[in-house]
Amino acid sequence: MDKETLKLIDEVIEKYDLKGEISGVEICLNGHINDTYHVKLDEGNERDVEYIFQRINGTVFEDPIKIMDNLKEITAHLDSKGLCSDCEILTFLDNKDGENYSFHGGNLWRVSYFVENSVAYEVADDLKILKSAGYAFGRFQHQLADFPMEKLHETIPDFHNTKKRLEHFFAMVEKDPLDRVKDIKEDIEFFREYRDLASKLTDMQEAGELPLRVVHNDTKYNNILMDKNTNEPLCVIDLDTVMPGLSAHDLGDAIRFAANTAVEDERDLSKVALDMEKYEAFTEGFIGAAKDFLTKAELETMALGAITITIELASRFLGDHINGDKYFRVLRENHNLDRARCQIRLAQDMLKKYEEMKKIVKKYS
Ligand code: GN1
Ligand code: MG
Numbered sequence: 001m002d003k004e005t006l007k008l009i010d011e012v013i014e015k016y017d018l019k020g021e022i023s024g025v026e027i028c029l030n031g032h033i034n035d036t037y038h039v040k041l042d043e044g045n046e047r048d049v050e051y052i053f054q055r056i057n058g059t060v061f062e063d064p065i066k067i068m069d070n071l072k073e074i075t076a077h078l079d080s081k082g083l084c085s086d087c088e089i090l091t092f093l094d095n096k097d098g099e100n101y102s103f104h105g106g107n108l109w110r111v112s113y114f115v116e117n118s119v120a121y122e123v124a125d126d127l128k129i130l131k132s133a134g135y136a137f138g139r140f141q142h143q144l145a146d147f148p149m150e151k152l153h154e155t156i157p158d159f160h161n162t163k164k165r166l167e168h169f170f171a172m173v174e175k176d177p178l179d180r181v182k183d184i185k186e187d188i189e190f191f192r193e194y195r196d197l198a199s200k201l202t203d204m205q206e207a208g209e210l211p212l213r214v215v216h217n218d219t220k221y222n223n224i225l226m227d228k229n230t231n232e233p234l235c236v237i238d239l240d241t242v243m244p245g246l247s248a249h250d251l252g253d254a255i256r257f258a259a260n261t262a263v264e265d266e267r268d269l270s271k272v273a274l275d276m277e278k279y280e281a282f283t284e285g286f287i288g289a290a291k292d293f294l295t296k297a298e299l300e301t302m303a304l305g306a307i308t309i310t311i312e313l314a315s316r317f318l319g320d321h322i323n324g325d326k327y328f329r330v331l332r333e334n335h336n337l338d339r340a341r342c343q344i345r346l347a348q349d350m351l352k353k354y355e356e357m358k359k360i361v362k363k364y365s
Pocket of ligand 1: 032238
């Protein structure tokens with residue numbers, strides 16, 4: 001860990017009632033936006049106490065206090081329903097001023113305990129794990145189905161407004177600030193071809209055919225902490241983008257991540273496809289937990305949700321590549337281009353399997 005970060009973490013610790021010395025810090029590289037550190041403190045006991053420290057990206061989240069306010073509201077709602085211990089969402093420690101966040105060095109920091117015995121899978125092939133993650137996200141929506149939506153701040157306006165996302169994408173193609181467009185003409189063509197289909201859910205929502213729900217909006221299964229031993233879901237994390245949205249976006253984004261036969265940034269596109277077994281396991285878990293409150297139209301558009309979010313994210317990655325990688329953290333040259341191409345290939349495979357995908361949703365509805 002670089003000295004500067006260590007110093008920052010040390011200074012953040014000062015803002016909390018935490019005693020003891022840092023005995024270890026590791027950076028967690030799984031997110032693309034915020035900076036996350038696994039910190040161990042020697043508090044004089046036999047075992048060090050483990051914490052997660054997070055610095056929120058202030059460019060992406062212009063007003064990060066909104067995130068923490070949303071979190072408070074949601075936690076209070078779930079607490080008031082007296083939920084069982086297996087349905088937790090991650091909460092953050094209060095600092096000496098009684099706030100669940102601290103400003104330091106111009107950024108919002110937050111601190112939580114590391115959840116004991118938990119694991120966040122980056123890759124999961126076990127269908128039971130996928131079903132379990134699907135269930136956790138479906139249940140999350142279910143538990144918030146009666147939450148008064150107007151209480152939530154929009155932490156990123158139009159986050160999954162695919163129609164607007166594509167408008168911004170094509171505007172970026174026009175702007176082409178780094179002259180990168182000439183090398184990616186074929187990739188851009190894909191978005192022209194599927195623009196209408198990808199905008200359909202936004203249109204339906206605007207026409208009142210699909211209801212808004214309180215949704216998680218970032219349903220990669222590494223946002224569910226699972227019990228290391230039993231693989232039961234322990235805790236839903238990364239609630240930064242919990243906002244009113246479409247139920248199908250949550251299942252869709254989850255499928256995009258969970259049922260890809262390859263990783264999100266795979267360069268060998270021959271490895272990228274939709275794994276129908278994984279798709280089915282995740283869908284079974286999610287629909288099983290959510291079907292009671294979903295409308296017929298919502299259930300019928302679940303499969304389109306996966307295609308929509310995959311195309312949308314592909315356009316976000318490619319737009320960021322064109323713009324010089326200002327939004328998503330990149331770890332190698334052309335990283336966002338690789339990510340975009342992988343998502344395009346995955347969406348193409350989903351388009352081929354669309355009918356089969358719909359049938360599976362129906363089977364569990
Ligand atoms: C970002 O940082 P992370 O991994 O939690 C992004 C999501 C994308 C995801 C793709 C606020 O999430 O929308 O689906 O990358 N979050 C934001 O891996 O833009
Ligand atoms: Mg996230």
